[in-house]
Amino acid sequence: MTVCLQSEPFDVAHELKLLVGDEVGAVASFVGHVRGTGGLVELFLEHHERLTPAGLAAVEQDTMRRWALCGLTIIHRVGALVPDDAIVLVAASSAHRADALAAVEFAIDRLKTEVPLWKRERFANGEARWVEPRDDDAERAARWG
Amino acid sequence: MKIEYLAKIRDAMGCPSETVNLPHGVTTASDLLVWLAARNGRSASAFLDRANIHVALDDRIANRGDELAGVQTVTLFPPVTGG
Numbered sequence: 001m002t003v004c005l006q007s008e009p010f011d012v013a014h015e016l017k018l019l020v021g022d023e024v025g026a027v028a029s030f031v032g033h034v035r036g037t038g039g040l041v042e043l044f045l046e047h048h049e050r051l052t053p054a055g056l057a058a059v060e061q062d063t064m065r066r067w068a069l070c071g072l073t074i075i076h077r078v079g080a081l082v083p084d085d086a087i088v089l090v091a092a093s094s095a096h097r098a099d100a101l102a103a104v105e106f107a108i109d110r111l112k113t114e115v116p117l118w119k120r121e122r123f124a125n126g127e128a129r130w131v132e133p134r135d136d137d138a139e140r141a142a143r144w145g
Numbered sequence: 146m147k148i149e150y151l152a153k154i155r156d157a158m159g160c161p162s163e164t165v166n167l168p169h170g171v172t173t174a175s176d177l178l179v180w181l182a183a184r185n186g187r188s189a190s191a192f193l194d195r196a197n198i199h200v201a202l203d204d205r206i207a208n209r210g211d212e213l214a215g216v217q218t219v220t221l222f223p224p225v226t227g228g
Contacts, residue, residue, distance in 0.1 A: 032228055045227065046152050050204045051220065076227060088228050108228055116199075117227025118152035130153040133224040 001072050003060045005053055007079040010089055019071040019093035028100035029091035030108050036083025042122040045078045045087065052078075055115035059107055067103040069094050074107060076117065106144055113141040146213070148181075150191075151222035154198065157191035167213065174200045175209040177219060197224055 002015070012031055019027050034043045060074055071093040081087060088111070092103040119131035149162045171180045178200075182192035192198065200207045201220040213219070 047227075048149075048151060048220065048222070051201055051206075051222075054204065112225075112228035114225065115227050116151070116201075116222060116225055118223065119226045120152070130156075130223070131226045133226050137228075 001060060001064065002075065003053075003056050003073075004075045005047060005056060005078055006075065007077060009077070010075045010086065012086070012089060015073050015075065015089060016091055019073060019091055021070060021093070023095055024070045024093040025095045026097035026100045027091060027093045028097065028104045029089065030104050031086050032088040032108070034081050034083050034085045034087060039124040040083060040121055041124050043081045043083075043085075043087075044120040044122070045076075045081065046118045046120065047078045048116050051116040055117075056111070059110045059115060062110065063092070063103050063107045066106060067092070067094070067099040069099055069103055072103065072107070074111070076111070076115075078117070109137070109141040109144060112137045146216065147218045148177075149218060149220040151220065153223050154191055154221055158187065172213060173209065174202065174207055174211050174213065174219070177213060178209070178221075194223075198222070199224065 016027055016029060056074055060072060063072055069092050073091045075089045077087055090104050090107045092100040094100040120128060121131060122128045146167060147162055147164050150158045155161050171177055178192060178195050181188050182195060199222050202211055202216045203218055
């Protein structure tokens, strides 16, 4: 299992390869990227040095408990990112596809609504604003009970 | 007691943290939010959306009714937006 908070970019192909093994029949993944719409020039990911790692670990533990997985990787970047940068990777491996696919969806839904991380957008015109939570993120997370 | 402010709450308060002496009667996280909001105009603005502020007590996510007795650090933060 890999749970990591880092400012450096991650290598998706490398991370997915690490999840492959003799008992693995499926690897599913989600990669979130910075959108460059609306003149956005920077997305800053703020975290808390103790609450954020604890939140990621809780998502990892709940995901492993809920689904029959061989492996799970959650990597979230922090600090200043630019359009097209990858923000987050959630990847899961399992014997059959259903568990890996569901686990990835569950983990990213939980992460987006429960892990202490905050986005601040900065635009080409000099404006900056904190991103507000989206109702549909909360609705998606609520589906899991 | 140390109070940490994160993200837009920190921006609104103008500082990342402060140390306070709780007045008599402030015993829960909910009491603390009400007291902070009433201190001055800046606090009132920062805690205007009080219902959506999350609380951690000594690095554990807490409920509004949780007691502050024995707590050393309170962390206040807005709804999360990672991922």
